[in-house]
Amino acid sequence: MGQLTVRPGHPGSPQLNLTPLKRSHALLDPAQLSDMAEEAAHDLMAEGESSNTRVSYRTAMRYWAAWFGARYGRQMDLPMPVPVVVQFIVDHAERSTKAGLVHQLPPEIDAALVEAGFKGKAGAPALNTLMHRISVLSMAHHLAKQPNPCTDSAVKALLSKTRKAYAKRNATPHKQRALTEEPFEAVLETCDDSLKGKRDRALLLFAWSSGGRRRSEVSEAVFENLRGADEGGYHYTLANSKTNHNGKVKPEDVKPVVGTAAQALEAWLEASGITTGPLFRRINKAGRLGEGALTGTAIRDIVKARCSLAGVGEDFSAHSLRSGFVTEAGRQNMPLQETMAMTGHRSMDVVTGYFRAGAAQVSAVARMMDSGSRPTPEE
Template identity: 30%
Template structure:
C-alpha cells in the first residue's frame, strides 16, 4: 500500500514527570504503543497483501480519471465500483476493493465513502443484479484421494514430500498458509499420533495457543502420521532437523533450503489431484468427508478452528444429489 495510506504516529498521552519503574517515563512507551495500534489496524498478512493490490488498482484508476483517491468522495467510489461491475468482476471482488478503500481511509483518520447510504444502495443493486454466490474450491471423495495418493512414487524425494503434504493437509484441515508455515519444531509425536502447534491462523491472529491432532491410520499407505515421519527421516538424512517442514527442490531432486511457498503448494495439489482442485480443496474435503461420515459440527470445528457453525455449512460440499439426502430415509 502506498505511503499516503500509512497511519500517522499515534498520540499517546504523556506525563513528563511521571515515572514507570526506575528509569522509563510514560513517554518512552509511545513508540511501542503506536506500533501495537498500527498492527491491530492492519490485520493479517494475507489481508494486507490483498488490500494493497486493491488499493493500488483504485489509485491508478483515480489517476487515469483525474480524481482524488485519498480522500475519495462518493461519486468517485461509485464510478469505480460501477466500472468493476461493468467489467464483469464478481461481487466478492468488488466488496473486497471497497473494504481496502475503507481501510485506507480509516488508517488515514478520514471518513470513508463506503458508509454513504446511497453508495450502499448502489452496492445492493450490484449484488442483486450480479448475484453473490462465490465460486468455492471443489471437494474430492476419499476414494478419489486415495487413488491419487497411491499413484505417487514415494521412492522419489518429491513424492515423499507430496504424500506427507497432502495427507497432513487433509487430516489437519489446514489452510494453505498454515500448511506452508509449519516448522519441524511445531510437530510433537506420541503413541496416539501427532500434534501440530498452530501459531497463527486466519481466526487466530494474536498467536494464542492452538493445536491440531493427527491420528494414525490402519492403512500405512494413507497414514498421515507415518507419511510425515517418512518425510522427516529424509530431511534428517540431509541434515535438516529444524526450520521449515516443507521445502522446495532444485532441479534433479536436490533439496533446497527454501520454504515451500503457498503458490507452489497449490501447484502440487493440482499436479497430484487434478487441475480442478486447489490447496483449499484439502480443507473443504475434510469438512465434507467428515460430515458424510457422521461427524457433528463441534467435532469438525475442533480441527478446522472455525468459530461458527455457519462457516461449516458453507464449507460442506454436498454437490452430489444422492449424498446426504433425506429421501433415503423415507422407509419406502
C-alpha cells in the same frame, strides 16, 4: 506502450486524452500511492495477517490507486468520496442491456490497466474480486480513522442489488470445489516414492487431515511445533494462524496428525532428514532439498498440479483441502462442533455451508423416492 493521460474536466465527467508515453513516465505506476494510501496499505499489512492476505491487500490498494489515477488524473487520497466508489462499482460490475452484458470502464483505461500489469485480462473482474476490493478499501478507511464511503447507504444498496443481479444470471461468486475423500485419494495416488512425491503426499495429508489447514499455515509449519503423541502419530501446534495472531497457544491450537497422515509425515521426515526449521521445503531440479519453506503460491501450485495429474478436474485450489475436509465431515455425519475444533472456524455461518452440503449428499430425506428407501407396508 501506449500510456494514459487524463485531463480532468467537469466533475464526474473526466475527459480522456490517450497519449503514448514512455513506460518510465507512466501514470499507472504502482509506486504512486499517496502518502495516506501508502500508510493505509502498511497498516493493513501490519495487522498480522498471513503473507498471502498481505499480498492481496496490497494488490487491491495498488489497483485502486491505478484506477483512480487513470479515471481522475491525480493520486488517490483518503477519504474517498462516495461518488468515486459508486463509479468504481459500475466500472467493474457487469449489467444486462439489450446489447448484452456491459460495464462502464472505458476500453482505453481497461487496456492500459492490463498493459501496466494491474489486471490479468481485459473485461469485468469476477464478482469475488470486486467485492474484495471494496472490502479492502473499507478496511483502509477504518484503519486510517477516516469517514468510510463503503458504509454509505447508496454504496451498500448498489452492492446489494449488484449481488442480486449476478445471482439472477446464475453468476454468483465462484467457490473452489471441495476436495472430498474420493478425489483426494486419487490425488494422493499421484505421489510416488521420490523425495518430491513423499513431500507432496505428506503435505497434502497434513493439510487435509489436521483440519483443512490454510496454505499460509502449511507454509509456516515448522519442525519445532511438532511432537510425538503418546497414542501414536503427532500433535502439531499452530502457534500462528488467521485466528491466533498473538502466539498464545490454546488447547484448540493443538491439532492431531494421526493415521495415514502421520505415516506420510514420518516417511517425509526420514527421507528429507529435517530436524529443524520449515517442515515443507523446496526441492531443486536435481531432486535435492532446499533450505527455504514452500510459499503459499507454491502450495497452491502443488495442489493444482496433483489434481491435474489425477484427472479430477482443474477447478481445485489449496482452499479445496479446507473445504473438502469440512464437506467430508458433513458427509460422514461428524459432529459439527468437533469439525470446527479441528478447522479453527469461529463462525458457524462460514463452516455450515460446506458442512451441510456434505450432509445433504447422504441425506435420507433427499432419497425418499429412490428404490428401496421406503419401508415395506405391513400386510
